[in-house]
Structure formats: C-alpha cells, structure tokens
Amino acid sequence: MIKLKVGILGATGYTGIELLKALDSHPNVNIIFLGAHNVVGKTAINFISNLKNFGNIKIKRNENIKNYELDVIFSCLPHGELAKNLKKFKIKKETNIIDLSADFRLPDKIHNKWYEKRPKLIDAKNFKYVLPEISKNVAKGNIANPGCYATSILLGLSPLAKDINKKNIIVDTKSGVSGAGKSNKAEHIFNEANENLSTYAVGSHKHKPEIEYILKKNFKSDINLLMVPHLLPITRGILSNIYIQFETKVNINSIHKKFTDFYKNQKFIKVFKDELPAIKDVQFTNNCHIGLKTFKNSNVLLVSAVIDNLIKGASGQAVQNMNLMYSLDESLGF
Structure with a gap:
C-alpha cells in the first residue's frame, strides 16, 4: 500500500x-x-x-x-x-x-x-x-x-456556465468568522461578531476575480460578479445565495437536470430541487449542498450553495x- x-x-x-x-x-x-x-x-x-x-x-x-x-x-x-x-x-x-x-x-x-x-x-x-x-x-x-467563497460560488454556477455568459450575477454570500483565520482585527473578536451580521468588501472581495477568471478559463463564460460578502456570528460555514435572471421563465426541472448531470458520480455534491440547504447540514464535512428555487411571476433563479469553509x-x-x-x-x- x-x-x-x-x-x-x-x-x-x-x-x-x-x-x-x-x-x-x-x-x-x-x-x-x-x-x-x-x-x-x-x-x-x-x-x-x-x-x-x-x-x-x-x-x-x-x-x-x-x-x-x-x-x-x-x-x-x-x-x-x-x-x-x-x-x-x-x-x-x-x-x-x-x-x-x-x-x-x-x-x-x-x-x-x-x-x-x-x-x-x-x-x-x-x-x-x-x-x-x-x-x-x-x-x-x-x-x-481554491478559495472558500470561490468554492461555494463556482460549484453553484459551473453547471449553468454556458447559460450565464455576459450576465451580471448577484451573489449574497455569508461566512463564519473562521474564514478570516486567526485574526486580531476588532470585527473578528467574539464581542463584535456575536449577535451581529455585517457586510464587508462589497465589490472588492479578492475571490471575485478568482471566480470570474475560472469561469472564463474553464467554460469560456464571461460574467460580471456582483458579490456582497457578510460576516456571520458563527465559527464555520458559508452560505452563498446566487441570483440569476433569465430572459424567459425558468424551468426548474430542466435546471435540476443540468445540475444532476453535471455532478453525476460526485461524492461530495448533493443537489436539491425546490428545497434550500442549511449550513449546519455540511459543517465538519467535505460536502457541498446546492438548492434550486424559482420565484413566482419572475424569470429569476436562486442557487443556494453551502459548505464548511474550513473543510470543503x-x-x-x-x-x-x-x-x-x-x-x-x-x-x-x-
């Protein structure tokens, strides 16, 4: 061996x-x-x-x-x-x-x-x-x-890479405090982070160019990522809500098939239709759970991806x- x-x-x-x-x-x-x-x-x-x-x-x-x-x-x-x-x-x-x-x-x-x-x-x-x-x-x-935010967002976007070329993609993404490492910044200490939710690095987070570059390199998909990161009052976990607007009504069954086909035989990916995942379900694992949801009377698709930032x-x-x-x-x- x-x-x-x-x-x-x-x-x-x-x-x-x-x-x-x-x-x-x-x-x-x-x-x-x-x-x-x-x-x-x-x-x-x-x-x-x-x-x-x-x-x-x-x-x-x-x-x-x-x-x-x-x-x-x-x-x-x-x-x-x-x-x-x-x-x-x-x-x-x-x-x-x-x-x-x-x-x-x-x-x-x-x-x-x-x-x-x-x-x-x-x-x-x-x-x-x-x-x-x-x-x-x-x-x-x-x-x-890959970076932690980039992992969750790329796993949420890659199955749709050919469908999102030239689009503005809005991502509301939230991470536990451990994503900053053993930081001594005031906003990362318990008294500041506990019972709080804060936004940071809007439009300037360094995982934005990583995501855009990999989508372009791997799939020839050129997007503009509008990324809004938040700091959660928890130790570990990332939840990325990705909003994609299409020209026509979204067929959730077709979208779900794209994801399940793309991630066929992938041990660590689980895809849900009309159900959204929670951080607690992936903490302390190498898994990524992805939920797909449409909005009534809208052409917008929500892709929600959760991972443990320290593991996956x-x-x-x-x-x-x-x-x-x-x-x-x-x-x-x-």
Whole structure:
C-alpha cells in the first residue's frame, strides 16, 4: 500500500489543524513534518487532543522543511508567505505542493491587481488551480487550492456556465468568522461578531476575480460578479445565495437536470430541487449542498450553495486533491 510522506507548513492555524485531523486517519499518509512560525517544540497533541497516530510529532520552524524528503507539502501559510519564502524553503522538485493560500490561483496580470505582487522568479504557471468537481484531471504537480467563497460560488454556477455568459450575477454570500483565520482585527473578536451580521468588501472581495477568471478559463463564460460578502456570528460555514435572471421563465426541472448531470458520480455534491440547504447540514464535512428555487411571476433563479469553509473550502478540498493526484479514493480522510 502506498504511504505518502507528508509535511504541513503553518500547521497550527485553523486550516493546518483541520488538515492534521483529516490526515491523522488517512491510511495512505505518514506525516513527517509539521511547521509553524511560533510554538516551536510543542507537539501536535497540544493543539488536537484526540490525535491517534501523529500526536507526538514536534512542531518545527517552517524553514526546516528544506531538510526533509517529502512526497506532498500542504501550505497553510497566510497569503503571500509561500511565494515570499519558496526559494528559502528549498523544496525538492519532485515534491508536490498543495497551497491553500491565494498565492498561485491567478495569472500575474490579475493577481498583481488584487494582491501584493509576487516576488520575481516565482512562476504561478507551475501551479494548477484545481477544484475537483470542475477540473478534468488532477495530475501530479503543484496545486493552487481554491478559495472558500470561490468554492461555494463556482460549484453553484459551473453547471449553468454556458447559460450565464455576459450576465451580471448577484451573489449574497455569508461566512463564519473562521474564514478570516486567526485574526486580531476588532470585527473578528467574539464581542463584535456575536449577535451581529455585517457586510464587508462589497465589490472588492479578492475571490471575485478568482471566480470570474475560472469561469472564463474553464467554460469560456464571461460574467460580471456582483458579490456582497457578510460576516456571520458563527465559527464555520458559508452560505452563498446566487441570483440569476433569465430572459424567459425558468424551468426548474430542466435546471435540476443540468445540475444532476453535471455532478453525476460526485461524492461530495448533493443537489436539491425546490428545497434550500442549511449550513449546519455540511459543517465538519467535505460536502457541498446546492438548492434550486424559482420565484413566482419572475424569470429569476436562486442557487443556494453551502459548505464548511474550513473543510470543503480549504483543508478537506486539499486532501481530496491529494487523493485524486495519487489515484486514491477521494473520500479517504473524511
């Protein structure tokens, strides 16, 4: 049986911890390295008390990864950190990197408009953007893992990509506070987020260009996304309500068939007709539930997609990508 030697950079953040939980029970994984910026010398069990297999691994400095021979490296570093330190880490050419940040999701021209410029000599073309349910093949190589909002919205839009070309698409999307990572911003602390619902980054959220780019690249569908993100007073989960206006009355049966055909044999996608999903139904899973609903006397379709932002929107999807890369059952680790 194949045993992959795995390392995690940024292992003590929210996504790093979720990765460690999933990989601890993965039959084809041997965790060799756990890196972090601080808490060096502590063991993994200090962060996750119920680890069965890899709880005694000590946390080392991220840069020590250069001393290890690994098959796969998961990078859970903050945005910009992997690109900045890639040369310093001296990762072996034969090692496959799965990056959970936004460092390599977009080509330079788009990336540099929305994010800090990548360092010179770092080529994003060495990373392939992979959202498993819409990517045709997951070959060995470096992977740019999709963003959390982008995952929910792309899964909600992809089956209709050919029908929405040249349209303005309104998305009302809401995320739990963990989507910001271990943030020290005032709006993310309990007293501010609890019993509150707030809007942020309207028209300027960095997942907007990611969604538009992938729809154009994969499906030749050119849309203008009107994205309105909200912060929910919960820890985890994303709910994206997508509103699409058509020229004629929407046939819900036809739309439902497009979705079920598109996601046929996809283990983690469940599609509902005339029923809307709830975040609680997907929390702590790698699933995406999609609900379809029409409005009376209207040509508008509502597509409602829910995911767990830390699992399907980050760590779970990264493990799913690794499984597919090595021709393993994609549900291993869940």
